[in-house]
Structures are given as structure tokens and as C-alpha cells.
Amino acid sequence: MASFGQYVNKALGFNPQKREYENQLNAILYGNLINFKDVVFYNYCREDFILKGYKSNAEVYSIVKKIVDKLSFAPLYLYEEKEDNKSLRYKSCKKSVDKVEHAKYNIYRTKALDFVNDNNNFSKLIEQPNEHQSWNELIELFRIFYFVQGEAFLYRETADDSDIALSIHVCPANLMEPVFGGTINDPITGWKLNLLNGQIRKLDAKDVFQLKMANPEFDSMGSQLRGMSPLQAGQKYLQLDDTAVKAWLNSTVNEGAKGLISPNHADPKLWLTPNQVDSLQNSIEEKIHGAENKNKIVASAMPIQYTAIGLSPQALAIVDGLKYSNVKLCDLWGVPPVLFDPNPTYQNMKEAKERFVNEVIIPYLNKEEEGLNRWLTEPFKRADKKNYVLDYDTSVYDELKLDLEERRALSEILSINEMRVLEGWEEIEDSDAANQVFIASGKVPLNEFDMGLTLNDDLNK
Incomplete structure (x- = not known):
């Protein structure tokens, strides 16, 4: 019972x-991990993804740079949430990939959030997170680490017995190793940062912000607690790309003669003698090679033929593999390969840009924003007793903006101030009319509409 x-x-x-x-x-x-206090387990070398991937492969560099540069367009602002609970609607609109829904994000953000004064300590921290970097410089490096190594780390300097950040710093994943010894549900108690001078600095887990890609490799060593780099899945395509570029480079540097000139005779008696070959070679150097012979017509006293010397079929196949490896490498990050096409059609490029923003840029910014609001904003909210919100302004992306017809349709159901916000302008203050919805004059209900015309059916009655 x-x-x-x-x-x-x-x-x-x-x-x-x-x-x-x-x-x-x-x-x-995690049962075995929490029993080893301050024990650090080292995984495979994440440094290789930087040295052999990002720094040594132009394709990887171009893809990651394309993502990071596009992310940098969206500025980060600090707001204070109003008390009328309109923020839920603003958050849902921001995450939508529908253009009209995302356009509403600007309107609801204005209604739900207020800008925070620049003299605020939190605002100053966002503007200058440490004495060596601006926020844009710090977050750019953070994002490079994230997209190359699969995870990235920030850590904060705080006063004693406080979790309010005085400064924020970035560090690569290959220099960070977890320290286990917590509980089963929260096994990481801290992180050890390799200072590269023979010293190790231990950081409390609460002072470290880890943003990572999902890692499905669950094991007793805690691999699932680290991010998985896209290059880990694409190592073979990275190797194919490197091999193809190397083969192409070797063929260019070591290609030697481009072709062979020989008599066009089957009879060996008519072939050139060694002295005639030397004489012909001198004539080629004098009358064919060089810029001074450009567009000249050269005469020959005997039938000759030219045989081009090119790459072997195997070498050509390797070089041809470049285009396939490029596409696969783009797919690792979800970046449309059309963005790197030198001759795309206008429609293909337009669709690729929209896909890029909707499928790569917006989801990442939402993920980073949510993480920063949990780790960085919460201590300031508790200390100042204000509902601070960090928000990336994604309305700056042209790919998410409405076309003329869509804006015209919205103008009939929105107020002047709402349309101004939608277009990126400031609201007109102290104007009730600007907050009213206007309708076209002369509109009447359909059942009251009469043009004074008589139909044939009516005449027969």
C-alpha cells in the first residue's frame, strides 16, 4: 500500500x-571522474584544427572568415526589460526565419526594452571588456575558436567573493582542460588554463563561459563535455583539399617545358640532325619566345608538329577533386558553396545569402546571446536589481528585410511610429497621432456599396 x-x-x-x-x-x-579531485584528462590535440586547418588551408580560412565577418555586422546592445511582459513576443519574433515575423522583432523590441545608459558599469564592460581588446576584437577571436575547434571559452576576472565581471578574456580550447570532482549532474569544478610559460592557472567553473557544438561521443572520459569541431568529421576532405592544392602547386613549380616541337615526317631520314635541333631551338628562343614576339607570325621551312606536355591523368584527377572537397568543406559549416562561386546567377546568389543568414548566422547569434545572458548578465541583474538583456541587433541584415510590397502592406495596419521603427528610424516623440493606425478615407462596407448600376437580371424582374 x-x-x-x-x-x-x-x-x-x-x-x-x-x-x-x-x-x-x-x-x-561521471562516477569515476568525480572521485579524482583536480585530475585533468587530455584529449586529442585541438591545436591541429587551428594550425593545420584554419592557418594552413585557404578553403577553411575562407569559410570561417565568411561566417565570422557576417556575424560582426550585428551590433551588441545592452537593454533593460520593461515590466509589461512584452519581451516574450519579441524573443519569439527574433528567432523566426519568416521575414514578416522577423520584421516585427524591431517593433516588439522597442516596446519591450529600453536602452541602458552608457555610463553604466555593465555598458562600459561590453564596450571595453579588457585593457587590450574591444568587444568586437574579443568576440571575433572567440568565434574563430568556436567554428574551428568546435568550442570557445571566455573567462572573467572578479573581485573576491563576487561573480560580477571586472574584465573578460578569451582563450583557445586547446589551452583549456576540465577539472573533474563535482557531482554526477555537474562533474566539472573548474578549468585549467595553460599559460604557455610552464604555468597552469586554475579557474572556477562559474567564472568560465564555454560555448560548444554538440558532441555525441559519450564516454567515461567526459568527451561529451567538450565541443566537436566540424573538421573532425571532415578530416578526409581537408586532406583531399590539401593534396589537390599541393599537386597543383607542384605541377606549376616543377612543370618544366610546356611542349615539344618535332618534324612531322614518318621517315627517319628526314628527321633533324643534332646540329639542326640546336639551330631550331635558337630560332624558337629568338623568334617565338618573349614579349617582343607577341602576335608575330613565324614561318617554317619544313613540316613540324607541336606536342603539349601536360599533367598525367592521375594528377589531373587530383586537381579536379578540388571542387568536390570545396563543396564538402562548405557543407561542414552549413555554408552554401554558391557564396564562393566566381560566376553565380543573381537568383542563386540571393537565395544562398538568405539561406546563409537564416541557417547559420541567426541560429548562432541566438545561441551566443542566450549563453551570455545566463553567464554575464545574471550577476549584474542581481546586483543592480534590474532586468538587463544583451541583444544582438539582427535587423541590420539586408537578407531579412522586407521588399517594397511587403512594407506597403504593413503600412496599412501599423502606426507611423511602428513603421519608422521597422525602417530603422527613431520614433516621433510626444505625438499621439504617430501612434495611431490610419485607414484610407472613403472605405465603406461591401454590403453598403452601390455604384448606381443595374444588372440585366434586375431588369427582368
Whole structure:
């Protein structure tokens, strides 16, 4: 017979047996880790993704740079949330890929959020996170690490017994290793930062912000707690791209003679003698080679033929593999390959840009923004007792803007101020008329509409 406590737990939705069952996986995965205090486990070398991928492969560099440069268009602003609970609507519109819904984001953001004064300590931190970098410089490096290594880290300097950031710094994933020893549900107690001078600095877990790509490799060493680099899945295509470029370069540097001139005679008696070959070579150098012989017509006293010397079929196949590896490398990050096409059609480029923003840029900015609001904003909210919100302004992207017909349709159902916000202008203050919705004059209900015309059916009645 069930006890009174079991009935209460069931009524409240608590199920201790289920909770214990659900934690068994964590117990298996992390049980051995939390028993090793301050033990660091080293995984494969993430530094290779930077040195052999981003720094040594032009294709990887171009793809990551394309993403990071596009992300930099959206500025980061600090707002204070108003108390009328309109922020939920603003957040849902921002995440939508529909142009009209995303356009509403500007309107609802204006209604839900207020700009924070620039003299605020939080605002100053966002403008200058540390003495060596601006926010744009810091976040650019952070994003390079994220897209190349699959994860990126920020850490904050704080006062004693405080989690309010005094400065923020970025570090690559290959210099960060987790320290295990917490609980089964939260096994990481800190991170060890390699200072590259023989010293290791230990950071509390709460002072470290980790943004990572999902890693499905679950094991007892905690691999799932680290991000998975796209290059880990695309190593073979990276190698193919490197091999093809190397073959192409070798063929250019070491190609030697471009062709061979020989008599066009089957009879060996009519072939050139060694002295005649030397004489012909001198004539070629004098009358064919060089810029001074450009567009000249050269005469020959005997039938000769020219045989081009090119790459072997195997070498040509490797070079031809460049275009396939380029496409696959783009697919690793979800970047449309059309963006790197030197001769795309207008429609293809337009669609590729929209896909790029909707499928790569917006999802990442939402992910980064949510993480920063949890890690960086919360301590300031508690200290100042204000509902701070960090927000990336995604309305700057042309790919998300409405066309003329869509704006014209919205102008009939929105107020003047709402349309001004939609177009990126400031609201007209102290004007009630600017906040009213206007309709075209002369409109009447259809059942009251009469043009004074008589139809044939009416005449027959």
C-alpha cells in the first residue's frame, strides 16, 4: 500500500524512482571522474584544427572568415526589460526565419526594452571588456575558436567573493582542460588554463563561459563535455583539399617545358640532325619566345608538329577533386558553396545569402546571446536589481528585410511610429497621432456599396 508521502509526490509530479533511474547514465559516465579531485584528462590535440586547418588551408580560412565577418555586422546592445511582459513576443519574433515575423522583432523590441545608459558599469564592460581588446576584437577571436575547434571559452576576472565581471578574456580550447570532482549532474569544478610559460592557472567553473557544438561521443572520459569541431568529421576532405592544392602547386613549380616541337615526317631520314635541333631551338628562343614576339607570325621551312606536355591523368584527377572537397568543406559549416562561386546567377546568389543568414548566422547569434545572458548578465541583474538583456541587433541584415510590397502592406495596419521603427528610424516623440493606425478615407462596407448600376437580371424582374 502506498504511503501518504508517495501520494503527495505523485500529485506534485515527483517520482523519486524515475529520477534515480534517469541519473544512472550520469552515474556511469561521471562516477569515476568525480572521485579524482583536480585530475585533468587530455584529449586529442585541438591545436591541429587551428594550425593545420584554419592557418594552413585557404578553403577553411575562407569559410570561417565568411561566417565570422557576417556575424560582426550585428551590433551588441545592452537593454533593460520593461515590466509589461512584452519581451516574450519579441524573443519569439527574433528567432523566426519568416521575414514578416522577423520584421516585427524591431517593433516588439522597442516596446519591450529600453536602452541602458552608457555610463553604466555593465555598458562600459561590453564596450571595453579588457585593457587590450574591444568587444568586437574579443568576440571575433572567440568565434574563430568556436567554428574551428568546435568550442570557445571566455573567462572573467572578479573581485573576491563576487561573480560580477571586472574584465573578460578569451582563450583557445586547446589551452583549456576540465577539472573533474563535482557531482554526477555537474562533474566539472573548474578549468585549467595553460599559460604557455610552464604555468597552469586554475579557474572556477562559474567564472568560465564555454560555448560548444554538440558532441555525441559519450564516454567515461567526459568527451561529451567538450565541443566537436566540424573538421573532425571532415578530416578526409581537408586532406583531399590539401593534396589537390599541393599537386597543383607542384605541377606549376616543377612543370618544366610546356611542349615539344618535332618534324612531322614518318621517315627517319628526314628527321633533324643534332646540329639542326640546336639551330631550331635558337630560332624558337629568338623568334617565338618573349614579349617582343607577341602576335608575330613565324614561318617554317619544313613540316613540324607541336606536342603539349601536360599533367598525367592521375594528377589531373587530383586537381579536379578540388571542387568536390570545396563543396564538402562548405557543407561542414552549413555554408552554401554558391557564396564562393566566381560566376553565380543573381537568383542563386540571393537565395544562398538568405539561406546563409537564416541557417547559420541567426541560429548562432541566438545561441551566443542566450549563453551570455545566463553567464554575464545574471550577476549584474542581481546586483543592480534590474532586468538587463544583451541583444544582438539582427535587423541590420539586408537578407531579412522586407521588399517594397511587403512594407506597403504593413503600412496599412501599423502606426507611423511602428513603421519608422521597422525602417530603422527613431520614433516621433510626444505625438499621439504617430501612434495611431490610419485607414484610407472613403472605405465603406461591401454590403453598403452601390455604384448606381443595374444588372440585366434586375431588369427582368
